[in-house]
Amino acid sequence: MNILYVINQYPKISHTFIRREVLEMESQNETVLRASIRRPPEGLVDTTDLEEEVKTHYIISNFSEVFCYLIKGLTAKGIWASIKLLIPYSLKSRRKLKTIIYFVEAICLAGKYKKENVNHVHAHFGTNSADVAMFTAKMLKLPFSFTIHGADELDNFEDYSIARKVEQSFKIFCVCSYIAAQVKRKVPFKEHYKVIVSKCGIEVIEHQAEVVLQNKDATLLNLVIVARACPEKGYFTLLESLKYVKLNSSCQFYLRIIGGGEELQIVKEQAKEYGLTKNILFMGWKSTDEVLDIVAQSDLFVLPSYMEGLPISIMEAMMVKTPVLSTYVSGIPELIKHGINGMLVPANDHIKLAEEVISFSKMSKTLRANIADEARLSVVTNHNLVNVVGNMREELKCDC
Numbered sequence: 001m002n003i004l005y006v007i008n009q010y011p012k013i014s015h016t017f018i019r020r021e022v023l024e025m026e027s028q029n030e031t032v033l034r035a036s037i038r039r040p041p042e043g044l045v046d047t048t049d050l051e052e053e054v055k056t057h058y059i060i061s062n063f064s065e066v067f068c069y070l071i072k073g074l075t076a077k078g079i080w081a082s083i084k085l086l087i088p089y090s091l092k093s094r095r096k097l098k099t100i101i102y103f104v105e106a107i108c109l110a111g112k113y114k115k116e117n118v119n120h121v122h123a124h125f126g127t128n129s130a131d132v133a134m135f136t137a138k139m140l141k142l143p144f145s146f147t148i149h150g151a152d153e154l155d156n157f158e159d160y161s162i163a164r165k166v167e168q169s170f171k172i173f174c175v176c177s178y179i180a181a182q183v184k185r186k187v188p189f190k191e192h193y194k195v196i197v198s199k200c201g202i203e204v205i206e207h208q209a210e211v212v213l214q215n216k217d218a219t220l221l222n223l224v225i226v227a228r229a230c231p232e233k234g235y236f237t238l239l240e241s242l243k244y245v246k247l248n249s250s251c252q253f254y255l256r257i258i259g260g261g262e263e264l265q266i267v268k269e270q271a272k273e274y275g276l277t278k279n280i281l282f283m284g285w286k287s288t289d290e291v292l293d294i295v296a297q298s299d300l301f302v303l304p305s306y307m308e309g310l311p312i313s314i315m316e317a318m319m320v321k322t323p324v325l326s327t328y329v330s331g332i333p334e335l336i337k338h339g340i341n342g343m344l345v346p347a348n349d350h351i352k353l354a355e356e357v358i359s360f361s362k363m364s365k366t367l368r369a370n371i372a373d374e375a376r377l378s379v380v381t382n383h384n385l386v387n388v389v390g391n392m393r394e395e396l397k398c399d400c
Contacts, residue, residue: 001396002031004113006123006133010036010056011049013285014228014259017200017312018124019052024201024389033116035059035109037132042260046287057112059105059132066108073111073139082106082138085168094159102128106135114140120170120396122146126153126162134168143170145396147198150175150309150330151232154182163187166194171395173198175310176331196395199334200310201388204380205292207320213297221253221361224298224322226291226313227305229261234304234327236270240350241304241357243274248354251361255280256298258291296320299368300360305329306347315383318342318375323368325356341374 003025011019025032034056044050060066073079082103090099109132123133123146130146137144146169148154153162166172166187172195174180180197187195216222227233238255245251257267257280264282271280286294295301301317303326310331317324318335324342326332336342343360345352360368 001119001393002033002117003396004033004035004109004116004118004121004133004136006035006037006109006121006129006136008037008125008127008129009040010034011044011046011052012040013042013044013046013049015124016046016049016288017202019048020202020385021200021389021392022052023048024385025393028386028389028393030393033057033113033118035112037105037129042285045285048288059108059112069108069111070104071111072114073107073109076107076110076114076139078139078141079107079110081141082135085138086135089161089164092164093161095161098128099131099161102131103135106132106139109136110139118142120144122396125149126160126165130160130162130165134165138168145169145171145173147173147175148179148183148309150179151307154179155307157186166191169194171196173392173395175200176334178330178334179309198392198395199331199383199388200312200315201383201385202312202315202319202379203385205319207292207296209293209296213294216297217254219252221251221357222297222299223253223255223302223357224258224295224300225255225302226258226295226316227261227303227311228259229257229264229267231263232305232307233261234306234347235263235267237304237306237348237350237353238302239267239270239274239276241353242276242279244350244354245357246276246279249358249361251358253279253357253361255302256283256294257281258283258286258294260285292316292320295322298322300325300357302326302353302357303332304345304347304353305332308332310335314342315379318379321372321376323360323371324375325353325360335379336375337378339371341371341378343371 038060093099121133121137121144123130126148301322301324308330327347338344
């Protein structure tokens, strides 16, 4: 099968789960064509991402190339069918002008790939990438599917016209059962058969840290978070909890923050206001191997999210046997069973989060090891990338 993947920004540092899926698809003998609407805004640090960038076609590129593909796309065999779809779709859309822009981008994409023997078009996220994929598939007379990941799509279900995309799609993949349930809640019953739970997968590895963690102090509880600094990740609850820990316990800790994001500077300022400057190291974005090295040598991975899909960062921590402390939101309880393979607290409760950090600091090495072993076993059993992609391929088989 030749699958055209359509993504808004690819490869993106915080979206390694897409890259993993693409590469595993290829390892299972599928041909994957990569198309991205635009280039990611941040500089890439991972060697594999740099290699993927070279393999990716960018729809928004130089004018002459865009014009050439636009002309070719206008002669696509399904152009009139796509126009017939565009008119009612845009009239019902809350983002009419943007929908027309996505349609033009789809024409360019169809022009690029109309002679490539593509069998299926798949998009990640139910946002603009799914619009472009839907229109492109219509022009090329192909089935299309898309993966829904979480907070943004559910919060903007109507704005992104997701119900109408579901109507036009062959399958919709949801990264956890919670999200699948929310989609089914918002689309007609006749469309429910299309909704497939396809949990994100990761490679089964035996990770050995190559670089010793700098400034690691055995007398401290070494914490780590890997996440964009954005509202849904709960950074400010984390800072409040660490302030509480510092003022109300004897627990000595050091937090390493891996990631960037639109609120990073505000997070730094808040950390300073709370008197946590000496307790936190902002490390920026790191390569996949560097992240695994840092997480594997940390005592506790924390992710106090307000909203999520199915966080890959948690799965990576579980894979390298670092205990996880997170929140009861969305798909996270599908990964973590409190007290068995990790710890969970209510979202937005900094005192409960702080108490769990303090409790973990007093936990015996044996109990920590048991939790870590159970965590690895559960992620290896339920989120093996080979199996996840294999199941997805089965769902797409009847397209060809």
